[in-house]
Amino acid sequence: MDRFWLLTSTTYGTWLPGDPRGFVSNVTDETGKGVRHNEPGTPCDADMPRLQHFMRAALAGPPIYFTKEHADAILAQFQETAGYREWLLLAVAIMANHFHLVVGVKGDPKPDKLLGDFKSYASGALNRRFGKPESDTWWTEGGSKRKKAILEAVLAAVEYVRNQPNPLVVWINEEEVQRLASSGSLASGGRKPPVGDQGQQGAYAPRSPGS
Numbered sequence: 001m002d003r004f005w006l007l008t009s010t011t012y013g014t015w016l017p018g019d020p021r022g023f024v025s026n027v028t029d030e031t032g033k034g035v036r037h038n039e040p041g042t043p044c045d046a047d048m049p050r051l052q053h054f055m056r057a058a059l060a061g062p063p064i065y066f067t068k069e070h071a072d073a074i075l076a077q078f079q080e081t082a083g084y085r086e087w088l089l090l091a092v093a094i095m096a097n098h099f100h101l102v103v104g105v106k107g108d109p110k111p112d113k114l115l116g117d118f119k120s121y122a123s124g125a126l127n128r129r130f131g132k133p134e135s136d137t138w139w140t141e142g143g144s145k146r147k148k149a150i151l152e153a154v155l156a157a158v159e160y161v162r163n164q165p166n167p168l169v170v171w172i173n174e175e176e177v178q179r180l181a182s183s184g185s186l187a188s189g190g191r192k193p194p195v196g197d198q199g200q201q202g203a204y205a206p207r208s209p210g211s
Contacts, residue, residue, distance in 0.1 A: 001088050001104030001186060006157040007115045009143030012135050013063030014097040061134030065096045070126060071168035074099065077125040078118055079171075085117065090154070090177055091161040094169045102148070102157045104186070111145035119143075151186055 066074070071094040078101060082089035088104035105114060119139050126138055148154045158177055162170060180186065 002106055003108055004090075004102065004104045004148040004154045004157075004186060005111055005114060006100065006102050006146040006148060006160070007111070007118065007143065008098060008100050008146075009115060009119055010098040010140040011064040011066065011096075012061070012133070012137055012139055014065070014140070061136075063097075064133055064135070064138055066094065066168060067096075068168050070094075070130070073125050073129050074122045075169050075171055077122045081118055081121045087114075088173075088176060090173045090180075091158045092169070092171045093161045093164040093167045095164060095167055100161045100164065102154065102161055104154075111147070112142075115143050115145055151180060151184060154186065155181060 074094055075092055078092055079089060081087075082103060086106065090102040090104065092101045093099065101118065103114065103118075123138050146157075148157050155177070158172065162172055164170065
C-alpha cells in the first residue's frame with residue numbers, strides 16, 4: 001500500500017454547523033462574505049448557537065442514530081468495498097452517530113473519493129435493508145480525512161479506532177496490523193480483509209451506490 005488514511009464521518013443531523021464541538025462549513029466574516037476555515041493547523045469555527053438552531057430547523061428529516069443492526073450492515077459493506085477496490089482495511093469503529101476507519105490504498109487516490117465510496121456503498125446496503133431515511137441520506141456531507149504517512153502514525157490510528165468509547169462495532173484486521181508492526185514497513189501485499197464477527201464477507205462486488 002502506498003497511502004494510509006484515517007477516515008471519519010458523522011450521521012445526518014447529529015453534527016451541525018454551529019456545534020460547540022467545532023465544525024467546518026461556510027460562515028460569514030466581518031465583511032459579510034462567506035468563508036470556510038479549513039486550513040490545516042488553524043482552528044475551525046465552533047459554538048454558534050443561532051447557526052446551529054437554524055440548521056436544525058432546516059433538516060429534511062430527524063437526526064440519524066445507528067443501532068447494532070445498522071452497524072453490522074455497515075461493517076460488512078465496508079469490508080466488501082475495501083476487498084473489491086483492493087484497499088487494505090485495518091480498523092473500523094462504528095458508533096451511534098459516526099464512524100472511524102483506517103485504510104491503506106495503492107497509488108494516491110483523492111481522499112474524498114475513498115470516503116465517498118465507503119459512504120455511498122454503505123448507504124446502498126442500509127437502504128436495501130432498512131429503507132431510505134426521511135432525509136434521503138444517512139450521512140453528514142463530507143468528513144475528516146487524515147493521511148498517516150509513517151508506520152507509527154498508522155498504528156496509533158488503529159489504536160485510536162480500537163479504543164473508541166461506546167462503540168456499536170469495533171473490528172480490527174489483527175493479522176495485517178501485526179504484520180505491519182513486526183515488519184517496520186508500510187508496504188503490503190494488499191490481501192483482502194478477513195471475515196469479521198458478523199459472518200460472511202460477500203463476493204467483493206459493491207452494488208450501485210446509495211444516497
